[in-house]
Amino acid sequence: MKTRFLFPYYFKFIGLALIVFVHFPLMHILQLMHIHFDDNDTSLFNHHHIFFILTYVMIVIGLLMVAFSKEKIEDEHISQLRLDSLQWALYLNYLILIISLVFTTGMDMIDILRLNLWVPLVFFIIRFRWVLYRLNRSLN
Amino acid sequence: MTNNIRVERAIKNITQADLAELVSVSRQTINTIESNRYVPSTVLALKIARVFGKPVEEVFILEEGD
Numbered sequence: 571m572k573t574r575f576l577f578p579y580y581f582k583f584i585g586l587a588l589i590v591f592v593h594f595p596l597m598h599i600l601q602l603m604h605i606h607f608d609d610n611d612t613s614l615f616n617h618h619h620i621f622f623i624l625t626y627v628m629i630v631i632g633l634l635m636v637a638f639s640k641e642k643i644e645d646e647h648i649s650q651l652r653l654d655s656l657q658w659a660l661y662l663n664y665l666i667l668i669i670s671l672v673f674t675t676g677m678d679m680i681d682i683l684r685l686n687l688w689v690p691l692v693f694f695i696i697r698f699r700w701v702l703y704r705l706n707r708s709l710n
Numbered sequence: 711m712t713n714n715i716r717v718e719r720a721i722k723n724i725t726q727a728d729l730a731e732l733v734s735v736s737r738q739t740i741n742t743i744e745s746n747r748y749v750p751s752t753v754l755a756l757k758i759a760r761v762f763g764k765p766v767e768e769v770f771i772l773e774e775g776d
Contacts, residue, residue: 645735646751647742705738 573649577639585635593628600624626687633691637698651701659694713770715744718762733757 600621611617641648663686670682719729726744730737733754742748743758750758759766 643736645739646754647735647739647748650748705742709738709741 573640573644575638576644577635579640579642581635581639585632585637585639588632588635589629593625593632596624596628626684630688630691633688633695637691637695641702648702651705652698655694655698655701658697659690662693663690711749711770711776712746712773713743715740715758715769718764718769722762729758729761732761 666689667682667686671679674682715729719726724732726740727737730740733740735754739748739750743750755766755770759769762769
């Protein structure tokens with residue numbers, strides 16, 4: 571089946587590798603090195619900015635690859651399940667986002683918005699995998 | 711919508727996996743169509759009917775309330 575806007579199948583593994591072998595070790599290394607950031611530096615690509623790119627942006631790219639790569643056998647039923655899961659994930663995400671924004675202020679709010687960069691993708695991946703798992707189980 | 715895929719498969723003596731391969735979808739999809747949990751697109755319905763060499767109305771049947 572012809573699919574639009576999907577990465578090839580192997581991108582799933584590239585994405586996973588990016589998260590497990592690049593993102594996680596980087597986080598640990600940065601933590602172990604006890605780097606102190608200069609809070610007064612607000613220029614582009616300062617330490618804070620680089621750290622942000624290495625952590626949040628890296629995980630977003632990895633998760634995007636995992637979430638939107640093709641399945642081994644891609645067909646219309648899988649596409650439908652994917653769209654269902656996407657809708658489900660967005661509903662859940664906005665529900666949680668609204669609740670958490672109502673009950674937080676200040677810096678916590680910024681953290682929540684940053685988390686929101688990739689949390690919907692996690693919801694989507696979990697839900698989509700779960701549906702596919704149930705589908706495979708129903709076969710046996 | 712109901713369907714006679716299981717019966718037609720028995721007549722032609724092919725498995726779900728065989729049919730899935732003939733219409734290039736996954737075996738899970740054929741399984742969910744057979745058990746009326748998924749309504750195939752027109753293209754897929756026509757392809758399945760063509761495998762059995764019958765008009766699509768003989769394989770897929772509308773129900774009351776559709």
